[in-house]
Amino acid sequence: MITIQQNPQSKIKDVSFDNLVFGKTFTDHMFLCRYRDGKWHTPEIKPYEPLTLDPSASVLHYGQAVFEGMKAFKDDQGKVWLFRPDENFRRINRSSHRMQIPEFPEDYFFEGLHQLLKLDHEWIKSGIGNSLYIRPFVFASQSTVQAAASEEYIFMIICAPVSTYYTGAEINVLITEEFSRAANGGVGYAKAAGNYGAQFYPTSEALKKGFQQIIWTDADRHEYLEEAGTMNIFFKIDNKLVTAPTNDRILDGVTRKSIIQIAKSKGIDVEERPIRVSEIVEAHQQGLLQEVFGTGTAVVVLSINSFSYRDTTYPLPKENPVATLLKEELVGIQYNKKQDPFHWTVAVH
Numbered sequence: 275m276i277t278i279q280q281n282p283q284s285k286i287k288d289v290s291f292d293n294l295v296f297g298k299t300f301t302d303h304m305f306l307c308r309y310r311d312g313k314w315h316t317p318e319i320k321p322y323e324p325l326t327l328d329p330s331a332s333v334l335h336y337g338q339a340v341f342e343g344m345k346a347f348k349d350d351q352g353k354v355w356l357f358r359p360d361e362n363f364r365r366i367n368r369s370s371h372r373m374q375i376p377e378f379p380e381d382y383f384f385e386g387l388h389q390l391l392k393l394d395h396e397w398i399k400s401g402i403g404n405s406l407y408i409r410p411f412v413f414a415s416q417s418t419v420q421a422a423a424s425e426e427y428i429f430m431i432i433c434a435p436v437s438t439y440y441t442g443a444e445i446n447v448l449i450t451e452e453f454s455r456a457a458n459g460g461v462g463y464a465k466a467a468g469n470y471g472a473q474f475y476p477t478s479e480a481l482k483k484g485f486q487q488i489i490w491t492d493a494d495r496h497e498y499l500e501e502a503g504t505m506n507i508f509f510k511i512d513n514k515l516v517t518a519p520t521n522d523r524i525l526d527g528v529t530r531k532s533i534i535q536i537a538k539s540k541g542i543d544v545e546e547r548p549i550r551v552s553e554i555v556e557a558h559q560q561g562l563l564q565e566v567f568g569t570g571t572a573v574v575v576l577s578i579n580s581f582s583y584r585d586t587t588y589p590l591p592k593e594n595p596v597a598t599l600l601k602e603e604l605v606g607i608q609y610n611k612k613q614d615p616f617h618w619t620v621a622v623h
């Protein structure tokens with residue numbers, strides 16, 4: 275079903291696994307499948323290499339592109355595991371649907387993913403913090419500057435070995451009322467390429483002011499808290515975990531939903547409801563705001579040290595017991611070190 279061309283020259287010996295920069299080193303192989311004449315053609319796995327695109331390729335002009343982010347983990351016995359890959363598969367097709375990109379067949383995706391991981395399994399190092407970041411993506415490849423949905427697409431999967439992202443540095447975030455990440459009826463719930471490109475300017479402005487991330491509020495009134503950078507965000511208020519409900523502006527994170535399930539299984543109260551900025555500020559003033567953390571595949575759980583709103587900075591407690599507990603539990607499941615009562619992990623044979 276898949277044409278496989280093995281790379282005769284592995285570059286793994288040139289890679290310093292102790293000094294990986296996130297997302298800059300890629301494995302020996304890539305998966306590629308073309309859509310043309312109304313159908314997806316035979317997928318290929320071949321040596322990782324640059325692509326040739328016509329300068330008029332539709333994606334370069336109109337940004338018709340979506341992506342996913344997922345990880346593979348190696349346990350202490352050398353076995354490779356995926357974490358809820360069915361969620362990422364469903365989500366890339368949801369994103370594609372919104373961007374008028376043809377959906378990708380499930381068997382091609384999983385067969386491609388498993389074959390690719392088998393070929394590149396040496397790139398996955400065991401030990402907590404080490405993993406293989408997997409980047410499936412699809413883009414409009416037709417040679418045309420016509421402003422219409424492309425008739426040709428390329429679906430790819432590339433893989434990058436990574437070690438723990440964000441190395442214990444302070445995370446101070448800015449609640450923005452000026453910029454918006456996503457609008458009602460827009461593409462915020464999709465991992466559409468342009469969503470991320472549009473964040474770089476506000477984020478770099480925040481970086482200049484000394485913040486590491488932006489917390490996005492709703493585009494209408496900037497009253498409700500939505501996401502932190504490219505993470506979902508949780509607040510522990512008076513021993514309850516609160517996070518915004520998913521809607522068409524919020525990305526339905528796999529980490530988010532996993533953390534909610536783990537928390538509930540540990541007897542922690544979780545509320546999915548709109549959260550006003552004013553509620554957070556008041557809870558802080560009353561000493562009831564105990565923890566704030568972001569969730570996402572790259573970071574898993576990232577505790578936030580302070581937030582800033584209308585020129586006031588609100589420092590957060592140094593201890594983050596709930597974030598720490600939930601992260602340890604999730605990471606334990608991902609690395610096959612803990613029982614997986616939810617049946618989330620999938621072995622790669």
Ligand SMILES: *Cc1c(COP(=O)(O)O)cnc(C)c1O
Pocket residue numbers: 343465501503504505506525526527528529530569570571572
């Ligand atoms: C990918 C992403 C997340 C996190 O999703 P996970 O499935 O947990 O990795 C959260 N917010 C945005 C905007 C994202 O793009």
